[in-house]
Amino acid sequence: MIDVHSLPAVNATLNATAAILLLIAYRFIRNGQIQAHRRTMLTAFGVSVAFLICYLIYHSQTGVLHYSKTGAIRYVYFSILTTHTLLAATVPVLAIITLRRGLRSDFKRHRRIARWTFPIWLYVSVTGVVVYLMLYQF
Numbered sequence: 001m002i003d004v005h006s007l008p009a010v011n012a013t014l015n016a017t018a019a020i021l022l023l024i025a026y027r028f029i030r031n032g033q034i035q036a037h038r039r040t041m042l043t044a045f046g047v048s049v050a051f052l053i054c055y056l057i058y059h060s061q062t063g064v065l066h067y068s069k070t071g072a073i074r075y076v077y078f079s080i081l082t083t084h085t086l087l088a089a090t091v092p093v094l095a096i097i098t099l100r101r102g103l104r105s106d107f108k109r110h111r112r113i114a115r116w117t118f119p120i121w122l123y124v125s126v127t128g129v130v131v132y133l134m135l136y137q138f
Helices: 002-032 034-062 072-088 091-103 109-135
Strands: none
Touching: 002 034, 002 109, 034 091, 034 109, 072 109, 091 109
16 A cells, blocks of 8 residues: 555656656647657646546545745745646646547647647646645755
């Protein structure tokens, strides 16, 4: 059985992996490598699903960890956390719609929503790592 207290580090790793995969997939599509883009995006989606499962398991077992630092860093942390949380709520919906359109070869509509999904998903993945570092490492 996995120790739930190791899950924040696992979650940060999954977020970092998703961010890297998103950047690689972006490069693939910019270079016209559609199949590589598709495979990489499906992998990024799978990694993000694994993150969500681990995240829900962790918080169902431990509850909320309160940020204990004071001063300006506290405002920085909560600013990042707030934008991260609000945008994170949109990522599953945006990702599913975007992936569905791409897999159905509805490329015009896929590109239209991907212009929004990509930067939001990337921001959420990167700030997930930042939140972890600020909460558990600094």
